[in-house]
Amino acid sequence: MRKSYIIVIGIAAGIFFLTGPACSADEGGDPFKGGLVWSNWTNAVAGGSGYPKGYDSSKKDFLRCKACHGWDGLGAKGGYVRRSAKDSRPNPSTGTDLSAKFGSITSEDVLHSEKGRKFNTFSLAMPAFGQKGGLTKQQVKDVVAFLNKGPKIGEFATLDISSKPVSYTFNKPDLEAGENLYKANCANCHNEDGDGADMSLKKYFGKDGKYSEGFHKAVYGAGGKSEMTRKESGNLTGKQASDILTYIQANF
Ligand code: HEC
Ligand code: HEC
Structure with missing residues (x-):
């Protein structure tokens, strides 16, 4: 009995030792x-x-x-x-x-x-x-x-880079969630049909590789002085952003 406890503790300590340095690689950043x-x-x-x-x-x-x-x-x-x-x-x-x-x-x-x-x-x-x-x-x-x-599109979609434009297949698409999230977090600036903010989301996402950029900007904000910030877009998780892009892909 005792011996097996020691083995279990030993294994746990071993796992802690191995994963410890990887965890500290985060170094407390945002x-x-x-x-x-x-x-x-x-x-x-x-x-x-x-x-x-x-x-x-x-x-x-x-x-x-x-x-x-x-x-x-x-x-x-x-x-x-x-x-x-x-x-x-x-x-x-x-x-x-x-x-x-x-x-x-x-x-x-x-x-x-x-x-x-x-x-x-x-x-x-x-x-x-x-x-x-x-x-x-x-x-x-x-x-x-x-x-x-940080969420990155590769966790949520399979990319086929041999096709042009690059094709993105979302892993666990939830169109209904995507529609609700788009309406709540994007439509106030981009309109319900994606034609707003002085641009067309349909044209944008039709260009080569743009889902990678669009995913990044939906989660982190468009950067620079853009009014499209992470906060304005509803502080999305990676999964939420991928559902929104699935909705855009299916409807625009
Ligand atoms: C001009 C091109 C260029 C830019 C800009 C650039 N990188 Fe790199 N990066 C590379 C290349 C090329 C490599 C491959 C290793 C090498 O050649 O030194 C690399 C390697 C890396 C690695 C792996 C390093 C390793 O030792 O394994 C990390 C992490 C990285 N880059 C992060 C960043 C970050 C963060 C930024 C922006 C702050 C950045 N890179 C900007 C070209 C670039
Ligand atoms: C507060 C208004 C606002 C909200 C909310 C917003 N956007 Fe934007 N978005 C803009 C504006 C304005 C632009 C035009 C370029 C810029 O300012 O970066 C833009 C640009 C974009 C672009 C193109 C980026 C580029 O660099 O050309 C994409 C893709 C995009 N928005 C997607 C979304 C999605 C998806 C959502 C919801 C999750 C969203 N936006 C929410 C205002 C907004």
């Missing part, structure tokens, strides 16, 4: 602020204070996490599969798919101190975010929390 850091960490809503001194703002995409990793964190295996590079922006690669690391990403990974490039060298390599004018300590914590536990 995943929802982190989603705004992901979009553009230089913005005030993301806890930023503008571009690093002397930075050419027409090259802002060389600083944005989403530009190289995709809105969904899947790199070129997600919504940005056909995203091309330009002078003003980098493009993702299959190597910038971070999904295998979600849950165990640390500040060190984000700071990229040893391997990262200087802000003013415009290549596809990740910047060293600890350099002058880079991420604040709080932003690092927040984006780590976003990467480890």
